[in-house]
Amino acid sequence: MTILRLFIAFLEVGAFAFGGGYAALPLIERVIVHRYEWLTMTEMTDVVAISQVTLGPIAINAATFVGMRVAGLPGAVIASFATVIPQAVLLFIIGRFFFREKRTATIDHAFNALRPGVAGLIGAATVSIFIASIFISKSPLIVDPVALIAFVVVFILRAKRINILPLVFLGAGIGVLGHLVEYLAGT
Amino acid sequence: MSLWKFFLKIFAISMMTFGGGYTIVPLIREEFVHKEKLIDDEDMLNLVALSQTAPGPIAVSTALLTGYKLKGRRGAIIGIIAATLPPLIIISILYFFYTWFASNVWVRAALRGMSGAICAVMLIAVYDLAKAALKKHKIFSAIIMVAALLLALFTSINLALIIFALALIGVIAFHFVPEEKMP
Numbered sequence: 001m002t003i004l005r006l007f008i009a010f011l012e013v014g015a016f017a018f019g020g021g022y023a024a025l026p027l028i029e030r031v032i033v034h035r036y037e038w039l040t041m042t043e044m045t046d047v048v049a050i051s052q053v054t055l056g057p058i059a060i061n062a063a064t065f066v067g068m069r070v071a072g073l074p075g076a077v078i079a080s081f082a083t084v085i086p087q088a089v090l091l092f093i094i095g096r097f098f099f100r101e102k103r104t105a106t107i108d109h110a111f112n113a114l115r116p117g118v119a120g121l122i123g124a125a126t127v128s129i130f131i132a133s134i135f136i137s138k139s140p141l142i143v144d145p146v147a148l149i150a151f152v153v154v155f156i157l158r159a160k161r162i163n164i165l166p167l168v169f170l171g172a173g174i175g176v177l178g179h180l181v182e183y184l185a186g187t
Numbered sequence: 188m189s190l191w192k193f194f195l196k197i198f199a200i201s202m203m204t205f206g207g208g209y210t211i212v213p214l215i216r217e218e219f220v221h222k223e224k225l226i227d228d229e230d231m232l233n234l235v236a237l238s239q240t241a242p243g244p245i246a247v248s249t250a251l252l253t254g255y256k257l258k259g260r261r262g263a264i265i266g267i268i269a270a271t272l273p274p275l276i277i278i279s280i281l282y283f284f285y286t287w288f289a290s291n292v293w294v295r296a297a298l299r300g301m302s303g304a305i306c307a308v309m310l311i312a313v314y315d316l317a318k319a320a321l322k323k324h325k326i327f328s329a330i331i332m333v334a335a336l337l338l339a340l341f342t343s344i345n346l347a348l349i350i351f352a353l354a355l356i357g358v359i360a361f362h363f364v365p366e367e368k369m370p
């Protein structure tokens with residue numbers, strides 16, 4: 001029965017987390033921390049911390065983590081897929097209209113505004129990531145030299161259309177090297 | 188492209204989506220816009236816009252819709268499975284030593300550099316996508332783009348709400364001004 005409760009709980013998290021990323025956090029807090037008490041607030045903070053150092057959306061990371069804790073690997077699988085089922089169902093319906101049926105002028109008109117809008121939203125996300133990664137503190141303004149070097153080097157290489165994967169590894173390498181230099185310099 | 192190859196590509200892409208939902212955008216572009224040339228930047232913006240209309244992680248929705256666009260319903264299912272498996276596998280393993288991992292100084296150091304790198308990759312993708320978005324109706328598109336950027340940066344309005352408002356603005360604006368006359 002635990003598995004069923006896991007399934008329903010993460011179905012709810014997935015169904016109501018509109019807006020992506022951190023939109024899932026208040027839901028996880030309400031459903032997982034307060035209602036089912038599968039995590040304490042401190043553990044939830046830990047899950048967010050792991051999310052920041054690993055790949056993947058916070059909602060799925062939390063589902064896997066809670067699933068592992070409550071019912072082992074089967075729990076992790078059930079909880080993770082439960083999280084993405086609501087969007088899958090909805091996008092199946094939306095996709096059918098968008099890709100299959102004859103597109104109406106109204107939909108085209110909406111997308112005339114959505115395309116530049118989405119470019120703006122991705123731009124905003126990029127600015128947020130830039131501020132969060134390049135500046136250690138905002139007042140006073142302190143720049144993280146290691147992140148800045150990684151940014152500049154990767155920017156130049158990516159502008160020459162070098163593949164993303166090696167560039168991400170290069171970034172990690174610059175990070176480790178930078179930390180080593182700081183460590184040896186004693187700062 | 189076979190379904191299996193599509194699965195592997197999305198799986199590999201999902202393995203690299205550090206730092207938030209939109210980081211999947213430059214990765215999908217690299218594979219499907221530049222290498223395979225199966226979609227263009229206009230499609231890409233459409234897919235991201237559509238993915239915002241559903242709840243749940245943006246990266247998963249974008250993978251699903253890319254699959255739907257390329258391979259129909261089966262592609263959509265493969266897309267969602269391939270996008271969900273990598274975080275599921277990684278967190279299942281990390282579960283056993285997550286406190287060590289999350290507080291490890293070398294992991295943190297690598298992440299500092301990686302976040303700078305991802306930022307640069309995102310910035311170049313944004314530049315290309317903005318250019319694609321400004322191809323038609325330059326003035327109208329530019330106003331919408333700047334407005335969306337400012338709203339997302341300086342207010343805490345839910346992104347899904349912004350998307351809904353944008354769609355409405357598009358429908359209303361083009362109801363009164365015909366396509367060929369919109370500046």
